[in-house]
Amino acid sequence: DQQVKQNSPSLSVQEGRISILNCDYTNSMFDYFLWYKKYPAEGPTFLISISSIKDKNEDGRFTVFLNKSAKHLSLHIVPSQPGDSAVYFCAADSGAGSYQLTFGKGTKLSVIP
Amino acid sequence: DAGITQSPRHKVTETGTPVTLRCHQTENHRYMYWYRQDPGHGLRLIHYSYGVKDTDKGEVSDGYSVSRSKTEDFLLTLESATSSQTSVYFCAISEFGGQGEQYFGPGTRLTVT
Numbered sequence: 001d002q003q004v005k006q007n008s009p010s011l012s013v014q015e016g017r018i019s020i021l022n023c024d025y026t027n028s029m030f031d032y033f034l035w036y037k038k039y040p041a042e043g044p045t046f047l048i049s050i051s052s053i054k055d056k057n058e059d060g061r062f063t064v065f066l067n068k069s070a071k072h073l074s075l076h077i078v079p080s081q082p083g084d085s086a087v088y089f090c091a092a093d094s095g096a097g098s099y100q101l102t103f104g105k106g107t108k109l110s111v112i113p
Numbered sequence: 114d115a116g117i118t119q120s121p122r123h124k125v126t127e128t129g130t131p132v133t134l135r136c137h138q139t140e141n142h143r144y145m146y147w148y149r150q151d152p153g154h155g156l157r158l159i160h161y162s163y164g165v166k167d168t169d170k171g172e173v174s175d176g177y178s179v180s181r182s183k184t185e186d187f188l189l190t191l192e193s194a195t196s197s198q199t200s201v202y203f204c205a206i207s208e209f210g211g212q213g214e215q216y217f218g219p220g221t222r223l224t225v226t
Contacts (some may be wrong), residue, residue: 043203043220044203046216089156
């Protein structure tokens with residue numbers, strides 16, 4: 001049973017517009033969430049995270065929103081740039097003692113010039 | 114970038130042969146992880162380590178073993194490789210375990226023929 005779900009395998013956005021990547025989770029024990037970006041033939045790189053005590057975290061062009069009641073988070077990229085084209089993974093952590101991240105299957109973002 | 118290297122970067126082997134993948138870090142992080150990435154599955158945890166000689170199983174540990182005799186090295190062994198273990202393998206490190214970001218190596222592409 002998949003605990004972290006990214007239901008959109010792919011997304012295409014025009015350069016300069018907003019990209020919104022979505023992630024849903026089922027495990028109510030998750031209390032820390034992360035987004036990773038992955039280019040082909042490279043390892044994933046950490047992008048941004050959010051704790052369950054917050055509903056928003058912003059870092060430059062990247063903002064993550066968390067809706068705990070809906071068990072939903074989203075990553076907004078504004079403005080989108082061609083270099084943002086990559087696979088984006090959502091991950092969740094159930095806190096102290098877990099040691100593990102649970103990843104979604106990823107969403108491939110294509111930013112069209 | 115975190116100092117993580119993986120070796121080899123590419124390997125082709127035959128079914129039934131043993132294979133060992135190496136992860137080496139220069140960050141002195143306590144936690145180390147092995148993941149595999151397959152199309153349609155995202156990143157799945159194989160094994161992880163929370164200290165020297167301290168390891169535990171992840172989601173997809175069958176057919177894999179690990180060892181960690183030094184802080185900087187984490188080895189993943191396929192005792193008898195099968196075609197289902199053809200995948201891209203990523204090592205990751207983390208300073209704090211739970212609630213902390215993981216930093217990934219460049220990956221090893223393993224093909225079992």
